[in-house]
Amino acid sequence: MFNQRKRFLVGLLVAGICAGGTESLLAQRSPLEISVVKEGAKKDSVSLAGLRAAGPNGQLFVQTLTRDLDLSGWFKVTASREGTINVVGGLLETGAGLQTSTKVTWPGKSFNWARNAASKAEVRQAAHALADEMVKQIKNEIGIASSRIVFINRRGSNNGDVYVCDADGGSMFQVTQDSAGVIGPQWGSNRNDILYTSLKPGYPTLLRQTIGGSRRPLANFKGLNTGGAISPDGRRIALILSYQGNAELYVLDLGTAKVTRMTTTPSGAESSPTWSPDGKSIAYVSDRDRAPHIYVVDVATRTSKRLTYKGSQNVNPSWSCKNKICYATLRNGIFQIAMMSPSGDGSSELVPGQPEGSEDPSWAPNGRHIICSAKNTLYILDSLGDPAVRLIQASGNWRSPDWSK
Amino acid sequence: MMKSRMMIANLALMCGLLVVGTGCSWFGEEEITDTPGVIDVPVTDSDTGKEITGERFEDKYKKVDGVTLSPVYFAFDSYALAPSEIAKIEQVAKHLLANSSHVLVVEGHCDARGSAEYNLALGENRAQSIRGHLVNLGVDAARMQTRSFGSEKPAMAGSGEDVWRLNRRGEFALYQK
Numbered sequence: 001m002f003n004q005r006k007r008f009l010v011g012l013l014v015a016g017i018c019a020g021g022t023e024s025l026l027a028q029r030s031p032l033e034i035s036v037v038k039e040g041a042k043k044d045s046v047s048l049a050g051l052r053a054a055g056p057n058g059q060l061f062v063q064t065l066t067r068d069l070d071l072s073g074w075f076k077v078t079a080s081r082e083g084t085i086n087v088v089g090g091l092l093e094t095g096a097g098l099q100t101s102t103k104v105t106w107p108g109k110s111f112n113w114a115r116n117a118a119s120k121a122e123v124r125q126a127a128h129a130l131a132d133e134m135v136k137q138i139k140n141e142i143g144i145a146s147s148r149i150v151f152i153n154r155r156g157s158n159n160g161d162v163y164v165c166d167a168d169g170g171s172m173f174q175v176t177q178d179s180a181g182v183i184g185p186q187w188g189s190n191r192n193d194i195l196y197t198s199l200k201p202g203y204p205t206l207l208r209q210t211i212g213g214s215r216r217p218l219a220n221f222k223g224l225n226t227g228g229a230i231s232p233d234g235r236r237i238a239l240i241l242s243y244q245g246n247a248e249l250y251v252l253d254l255g256t257a258k259v260t261r262m263t264t265t266p267s268g269a270e271s272s273p274t275w276s277p278d279g280k281s282i283a284y285v286s287d288r289d290r291a292p293h294i295y296v297v298d299v300a301t302r303t304s305k306r307l308t309y310k311g312s313q314n315v316n317p318s319w320s321c322k323n324k325i326c327y328a329t330l331r332n333g334i335f336q337i338a339m340m341s342p343s344g345d346g347s348s349e350l351v352p353g354q355p356e357g358s359e360d361p362s363w364a365p366n367g368r369h370i371i372c373s374a375k376n377t378l379y380i381l382d383s384l385g386d387p388a389v390r391l392i393q394a395s396g397n398w399r400s401p402d403w404s405k
Numbered sequence: 406m407m408k409s410r411m412m413i414a415n416l417a418l419m420c421g422l423l424v425v426g427t428g429c430s431w432f433g434e435e436e437i438t439d440t441p442g443v444i445d446v447p448v449t450d451s452d453t454g455k456e457i458t459g460e461r462f463e464d465k466y467k468k469v470d471g472v473t474l475s476p477v478y479f480a481f482d483s484y485a486l487a488p489s490e491i492a493k494i495e496q497v498a499k500h501l502l503a504n505s506s507h508v509l510v511v512e513g514h515c516d517a518r519g520s521a522e523y524n525l526a527l528g529e530n531r532a533q534s535i536r537g538h539l540v541n542l543g544v545d546a547a548r549m550q551t552r553s554f555g556s557e558k559p560a561m562a563g564s565g566e567d568v569w570r571l572n573r574r575g576e577f578a579l580y581q582k
Contacts, residue, residue: 158558181557184522197525202463203510203552204525222459223551224529227522240526242551243457244450247529252448260451269526285523287530291482292523313482315520328520359520400521 040386043076044106044138050081050088057098058091060120061127067168068131068145073368073386075134085138087130098123104134111137124171135366142321142366144403149371149391150175150185150194151378151401162196164211167364167403169391175211184272187404188230195228195237206239223247229273229282232405238262238273238282249273249284251299262297263304274319276342283307283317283325283342294327296342307344314338316360321405322367324383326351328359337361337372339383352385362403371401462508462550466580469507472500474577476560477535478570481516484530486538494535497577498542501549509544511535512576513553514560516569521555528553535575 046069053062065087069075075085089102097118104111113130117123125146132143147167153174154160158181165172176182181199188195192211195218197204206225209215219225223242227249230237237252241259247269249262263270268288275282276296283296289306294314297304308314311329319325319342326339329348337358340348351361355374358381362371370381371391377398378391392398447456474497477490486494501509513528513535532551540546559572 157562158554160557181554183525183555183557199554199557203461204554220461221457222461223533224525224553226525242529242533243459245546246533247526257448258451259448259457269530271526272520272522285520285526287482287523287527292520313519313523315523330519 040382041073041384044074044085045078045080045083046075046085046087046134047078047081047083048087049079050086051091051102052089053091055091055093055098057093057117057120057123060123061091061098061100061117064124064127064168064170065131068128069134071168071380071389072131072135072143072145073366073382073384074139074141085134087134098126100126100130102130104130104137106138109137121171124166128166128168141368144364144366144369146191147365147404148187148191149378149401149403150187150196151373152182152185152399154182154397154399155179158199162194162209163398164194165392169393172392172394175209183226184228184400184402186229186402189234191404195230197226197228218252224269227271227273227284229275231275232277232279236279238275238284240270240273242269247271249282249286249297251282260302262299262302272316274317274325276319277321277323281342283319285315285317294325296344305344307340307342308348309346310348311338318362318370320363320367321365324363324367326361326363326370326383328361328372335359337370337381351381351383353387354381355379355388360400362401364403365405369403371403373399373401462510462580463552466508466582469579469581472579474500474579476577477531477575479531479573479575481569481573482519482527484513484527484534486534491538494538495542497535498539498544500579501539501544506582507579508548508550508582509539510550510552510578510580511539512578513551514558514572514574514576515556516572517556517559517564518569519556521557525553525555528555531573531575 051062053059066077069077085106087102087104092099099116101114115126117126128145131145135141135143144167148164150164152160159179160182162175162185164175178200183197185194185196194209198207204226205220206218206228207215208218221243224247227240228237235254239250240247241250246266249270250259252259265288268286271285273282273284281296281298285292286295292313292315294308294317295304295306311331313330315328317325317327324339325342328335329338335357337351337354338348358372358374360373368383378401380389380391449456475493477493511532513532515524515528536549561568561571
């Protein structure tokens with residue numbers, strides 16, 4: 001009975017978070033109570049039965065939309081003719097592709113949505129766009145269906161390449177053709193711009209690449225050049241350099257071509273920078289206190305503060321739009337994904353439902369889901385408790401995912 | 406080779422942003438040379454006010470083959486030099502002091518466990534530890550550079566401590582000035 005009460009209480013809390021991110025409530029609960037959440041967030045049923053899809057493009061649209069809505073975390077597509085939310089309309093196959101004209105209704109509200117798609121790729125993009133619009137209009141949250149994930153296939157010794165796929169795991173393609181060591185790909189200023197560290201020239205070089213276009217070294221100085229993370233305003237890049245003799249965190253201003261050192265740790269090295277959503281702070285990994293832990297630096301004052309103490313290693317931080325940091329923590333010899341407030345109050349919670357040995361977390365643009373690597377493939381975790389979803393089915397050694405913002 | 410300079414590529418047409426890149430690179434053939442707004446600008450350090458200079462030995466000099474220098478091994482998650490490894494570093498110092506036309510790249514490696522990004526930093530730490538000791542032994546710091554391969558280039562494939570201990574290492578590459 002007591003357990004049931006507690007579950008109900010936590011359920012209410014989670015509903016509150018879903019409704020608008022009442023994080024102060026969450027912070028007041030003890031980690032024990034939070035870890036009880038297993039059911040995931042409440043879902044509204046969606047019926048797509050009113051979508052007339054005669055041809056293959058229409059079917060692809062419905063199939064893509066169905067998976068997007070399920071992956072959104074807010075909806076459950078039902079096979080019945082009536083849901084809490086109903087999507088009706090026509091998906092007309094024309095010589096030029098697919099014409100979609102739909103209406104989405106839910107209690108007391110509706111919106112119309114139309115788009116033309118000239119190719120299979122555009123049909124999928126259109127379905128992603130409708131799914132995101134539904135999340136925005138109905139739940140007042142950020143959709144993830146149109147976002148993309150960049151990651152690595154590590155084939156073996158000094159042999160890897162960068163890949164990209166949509167947030168549903170589809171439309172996957174290979175970006176680089178290097179068959180060389182590659183580390184830490186991250187999205188740049190848009191969903192077509194990638195930063196990564198390549199070992200192809202025989203030393204670590206930080207590169208910036210436009211998908212389907214050219215690439216340029218951002219930094220190939222003496223020593224280490226890695227960790228490129230673009231600021232939310234797109235004007236600065238946090239990176240790790242050692243041209244002054246020891247690996248330190250720097251910020252490169254793209255407007256003035258000046259670098260400014262953020263850390264001074266003669267007996268330690270920094271890695272894995274990630275910007276706060278307001279662009280004023282950078283969380284990063286440092287082993288200045290012997291083992292790798294997560295620190296945060298205030299960019300204006302260059303003062304750092306240690307954030308993690310629990311666990312023998314804490315690495316790969318990612319800072320969400322909802323102001324939470326997730327990271328990989330090594331506890332009892334196993335990596336797991338935890339999340340914490342950047343305030344440094346020392347409290348952290350494990351992300352529910354994760355596969356054993358999860359590493360390399362990165363927040364989705366909604367600040368709720370997390371992409372991570374485990375068992376040589378990629379999984380989507382839900383910080384609100386939905387079960388983990390395996391993203392990549394193809395065989396490979398898939399690692400280091402980064403979710404576009 | 407060219408001087409090490411950075412260039413700013415104004416890709417405003419593409420994404421409304423400035424992009425910084427080095428002009429001298431092995432990517433030369435891939436670069437689009439007529440990108441609008443590309444100008445050469447050196448990157449400066451805002452604290453020292455100085456341009457970041459210095460070419461990589463790998464890009465500038467020819468590799469020296471035929472000199473065997475033993476790898477230096479490290480404990481788990483450590484870049485401290487073990488007493489057992491010091492004699493190997495002294496051998497390297499002896500070679501550099503006797504061959505003034507040789508320069509050195511110290512290469513740091515890690516075992517496969519843990520974060521690839523952190524391992525890149527740890528490998529750099531290991532290389533810097535060795536480089537620091539060589540400076541103490543009288544080798545001019547300007548004759549030595551570092552590079553980290555993190556856990557990307559193990560000496561031996563597989564797992565288990567017998568493999569890992571051989572992969573946590575520093576290696577030496579000589580170049581002819």
